[in-house]
Amino acid sequence: MTVTPDDPRYDYLGDRGCNRRLVSRPEVIHQVFTAQQTEQAVAESVAAGRRIAVRSGGHCLESLVDRPDVASLIDVSRLNSVYYDPEHAAFSIDSGAQLGDIYKQLYLGHGVVIPGGTCPTVGIAGYTQGGGFGALCREQGLIVDHLYGVEVVVVDGTGRTRTVLATREPDDPNRDLWWGHTGAGGGNFGVVTRFLFRSPDATGNDPQAALPTPPRSSLVATVRWSWDGMSEQGFTRLVDNHGAWHAEHSGVGSAYASLYSSLVLSSRAAGTLSLVAEMDGSSRNAAAMMDSYLDAVHAGVRAPRTVDKKTMPWITAVYSDLFGSVSLTDNRYKGKGAYLRRPYSAEQVATMYKHLADPSFAGRGAVNLLSYGGRINAVDPAATAVAQRDSILKVYTGAAWADPSRDEENIAWVRNIYREMHAATGGVPVPDETTDGSYINYPDIDLADPAWNTSGLPWQALYFKDNYARLQQVKAAYDPGDVFRHPLSVGLPD
Ligand SMILES: Cc1cc2nc3c(=O)[nH]c(=O)nc-3n(C[C@H](O)[C@H](O)[C@H](O)COP(=O)(O)OP(=O)(O)OC[C@H]3O[C@@H](n4cnc5c(N)ncnc54)[C@H](O)[C@@H]3O)c2cc1C
Structure with a gap:
């Protein structure tokens, strides 16, 4: 669904960022409900030459999303399913889900948890890509220490979009794209549609063994x-x-x-x-x-x-x-x-x-x-x-x-x-x-x-x-046109 300034929904969607000091007036807001719509939104934005920003939970504290030069805002907040994905033996969390909903879904459904942050309305997408921390991290590690994979819409040097699933498996040809999503911050390489979480020491295909258990x-x-x-x-x-x-x-x-x-x-x-x-x-x-x-x-x-x-x-x-x-x-x-x-x-x-x-x-x-x-x-x-x-x-x-x-x-x-x-x-x-x-x-x-x-x-x-040089290599491989950029984004190598 695309929302333009004359649409009554525009004000709500445009103002979802929690820092009211920062505002933007994008030409178009793409409210996406599926991964396929996300890829379409990116393709349309690139074809129209519109500068893209992405919003999940809207808790970005700085002008990385809400900024005057953003013409196309892709809002993933309705892309928010949380489920166990047996194919990857991992929990799949769509990029618009908020931490509070994720905790309930994982814990009440399976008795497990991701070591997330303490504000329930923070979005999984910004939180994870920045290397988020929270109350369980001294015991369980950072969220990215449990990140198994990411599904991302990327744009190649010719402007063509594709969706890539990248995992931490040593033989995954897209492993570097996964690595880029373990601490570079959001809005650097593409639009994440879902994250896969599975602890590094997890074995088998039992959901209850895929992630840590929180305290009783x-x-x-x-x-x-x-x-x-x-x-x-x-x-x-x-x-x-x-x-x-x-x-x-x-x-x-x-x-x-x-x-x-x-x-x-x-x-x-x-x-x-x-x-x-x-x-x-x-x-x-x-x-x-x-x-x-x-x-x-x-x-x-x-x-x-x-x-x-x-x-x-x-x-x-x-x-x-x-x-x-x-x-x-x-x-x-x-x-x-x-x-x-x-x-x-x-x-x-x-x-x-x-x-x-x-x-x-x-x-x-x-x-x-x-x-x-x-x-x-x-x-x-x-x-x-x-x-x-x-x-x-x-x-x-x-x-x-x-x-x-x-x-x-x-x-x-x-x-x-x-x-x-x-x-x-x-x-x-x-x-x-x-x-x-x-x-x-x-x-x-x-x-x-x-x-x-x-x-x-x-x-x-x-x-x-010292990780910056490698992040620049990921940028060159997956966003060579620097389509995804903001004032603190990873730059292309010199
Ligand atoms: C009240 C409050 C409490 C906080 N508590 C904690 C805490 O306990 N622990 C902690 O580690 N951090 C905490 N933070 C910081 C928080 O982790 C970051 O603000 C985080 O980036 C917010 O993510 P978001 O998805 O809600 O924000 P958004 O504003 O939606 O996005 C943040 C960044 O990620 C990008 N992004 C969003 N969605 C996507 C996507 N699908 N694909 C690619 N890029 C995307 C955006 O473009 C932007 O650059 C807190 C922040 C606030 C305001």
């Missing part, structure tokens, strides 16, 4: 500290304790592999700082282990905290909005990412405090420290396109607001805190002993702007490190 229950703890009672010393202890704990407990096979947490260091105007932690509630000593973690993080903070703990079925926890949901109609965002190999230095924590406590900033900004490591780090950096395989934390620094007149203030706050925290390395988290570049699913076009990245390293080196 989750133990969830929410801790809050009021900004009113928080001194700089207390804040510093909190961040240092949290970093030290992750430095000690993020190895492959850690006894704490099932524990995932999100420490949200919010700006003062938000009122509170919070920690949400989730772990396997059915594991031995779960309650004592959780208490030990919470106490380690709080030690010496000397600010009152509230602690709320609950045990619930794993699937209930998934839908409990533990980590905060997003408004799909109001929010404007600016965000930036970083991988941390070791905790922030004293200077970096002091800089963070200065910006978060700044009384002149009335917005809702935050530095969000997310647990990483564990099984994620058991994988070779070249095995998938995710090159960062020895970090202990992932960081999202960002702001969310609704009023367009506050754009400048919020964007400036995010840019300044990030630049100052990485002042010693050109304003960006270069790969060194402390940081290890950034995460393409927290895309940030400032990294490609010499005004904000003075490190001397190109943005590609921050996101993809």
